[in-house]
Amino acid sequence: FLRWTTYGCVTATLLLGVTPHLLTALVLFGIANFCYQLGTIFYDALLWRVAPPGRLGQTSGIGAAFGYAGSMIGLLLLWPFVRWGGYQASFAPSALCFLLFALPSFLMIREARGPRPSSWRELMRTAWLRLGITVRFARRHRGLWGFLWASFFSSNAINTVLVFMAVYTRKIIGFTNTQLMTFFLFSQAFAIAGAIVFGKAVGRWGAKRTLAVVWCGWIAALGLLVADVSERLLWVAGPITGFCLGSTWATARVLLMELSPKDQLAEMFGLAGLFGRASSILGPLLWGLLVWDPARYPVALLSLIGLLVIGLWILSRVPEPPVSVTT
Template sequence: MTPRARVADVGDERTRSHQRAWSWYDWANSAYVTTTGTVLISPYLTALARADACPGLPADQACRTDLSVLGVPVAVGSLAPYTITVATIVSAVFLLVVGAAADRTAHPTRLLGAFAWLGSAAAMGMFFLTGTNWQLGVVLLIVANLCLGSSIVVYDALLVRIAHPDDRDAVSSRGWALGYLGGGLLLALNLGLLQVHEALGVSYEMAVRLSLFSAGAWWAIFTLVPVWGLRRVAGTTREPVAARSGTVLGAFTQLRSTFREMRLFPQTLLFLLAYLFFNDGIQTVIYSASLYGSEELGFEAGQLILTILLVQFVAFGGSLLFGRVAGRFGAKRVVLAGLALWTAVVAFAFVVPAGAYAVWLVCATCIGIVLGGTQALSRSMYSQLVPAGRESEFFSFYQAMERGTSWLGTLAFGLIFQLTGSYRLSIIALIAFFVIGGLLLARVDMRKGIDDAGNQQPAIV
């Protein structure tokens, strides 16, 4: 077993000012995730590809001509999901190296800023997507998503530095809440621009391009808050493992060692396995909700946009609520209760009548309540289970494993629809992900896992 690295003294880093500065990165990057990643880039990239493959074809007619991507024929409608898939697969590998390298740097916030600003530059570069320039869009989307994931690895690991074990549930929840608020605010502003673009004398295409630019600029500007506010926060180790090998080569050396040592942390591995299942269920609900609402329930685009905004702002309150309740009953109990609520919400969605928009909004409100809370508390729980001095490395597994398996739920959703022709049966099948994830999480012995990792025990887990 590789000797455990000496952990730098946290000293006075666990202050409210550091915690507030840290949480602003959720606010910063969520604007890109919501405006660009969730709403705008996929349809806009598809429109650019359509203009190239089928110039002059009316919008209400299907484009039957394939694109050529590195000599491979790709359907116009598949370009955006394929691009996101490539970015996801590349991230799953790259983030492991990022995590190992991040634990070896003395100034993690500089690394956070470097990834964030490179990603935001790619996001702002989407302003130049026009005409048939879908190739640039593919490159920028991959770069932005890769940098986003890398920055989040560093960001999540900093939670250990700036929050005492007893405070992490609340601090993580406040960060998630701020992210939903920031993402929802910019999305509302951009959707307002798209609604009134004609009155402002701006074309719809320009309104989309301005919105894409605004998400990148928001990400870049507000990243200044954590980078400056945490500038004196040191790296997790004073003496990185295999320092003489250099940061990159040493990162690969350390990564090989970690793969061998993972068996020494069985509770951490069990938590990761549980997280893969229930988080996959959560992500699939997020990705498929609009499709379910439009195709199965018959709602219009405007109604679905309002639904997204409702979920964003309700999730702000839900994150804070879950964080407060976890302070009394423990994060594990609250997450398990949240998974039970997720199961009920999915069952509720199954019985929403077609066209019943008011009932749909009630369902969306329930999703918002449990959405941010379960994700925020999962992050803080995992932070208790990673070995001291190797937080970024283990959080890279957290992010990489999430990306490496996030297609399972959507695959199940699509296959069930293909076999049955019913989106209702597809949505109800997602209950299995929450049930399996909950059963696995119930078996995690948090106290033992914290001891195995050599961490201080919080009062309540």
């Protein structure tokens, strides 16, 4: 499945680089994003197979660090294409790089083949049935169900920051394109460090406690932006955000594995992915309703802090996993 979602994302991204029509571009972007988001579920589920025994947290952190390093390299490689031919000129090299760096996983990771469905109709029917079973199973496990809701509220805030940070730095701070790229590269460097540091911290503190510390870091970063809307503080909040971003996904997926039955990891990652996709709706919608006036940006930031506080409160009620997979 990871292979086919990658091919779908690469193909749609390639076509984005040549289509002259806005509506077609929007459809292609939707397809590319759908394939990418679906692929992350299968990618995360592979972590259990490739991580050495006792090093799940560290492996998750290293994987996240490589991802953010790729983001930095991608920005540097694509910037000349943008300056030469505009933003549309960056899609084709992006797609080719995506395919190139995906090939090692296709060639080196081997999985046992399961039974194939006889048709797409059977596949969809089975998927819906399994989703219902998975939801009912998760609701019977208080720790797992609580973690999913804690992640839902916190991810609302985090996804909103990721979506609107470029708009915020441009409209409120007044960054140019060059300043914006420098800012993101600087913050991404801290994301690499955060993924590695907290990946190791998971093994010492446990995934739940580590994730709580990470979410507190997000609250601190957003609190700085509420306190003073200035370029000086943004250069402080940006690295904190990057440090926390790198560790958020590395830590959260380890906690999900600790709370999930090992024979249902794929289903639980799929359910977590469903919660994650749903969480990309509420936060941006709340942000959009609050920032119709630029003077209301601090109120919008406070609303994101509120979502993180709710997530932290729910996480505090999640029981400690009975057995840590990181030790």
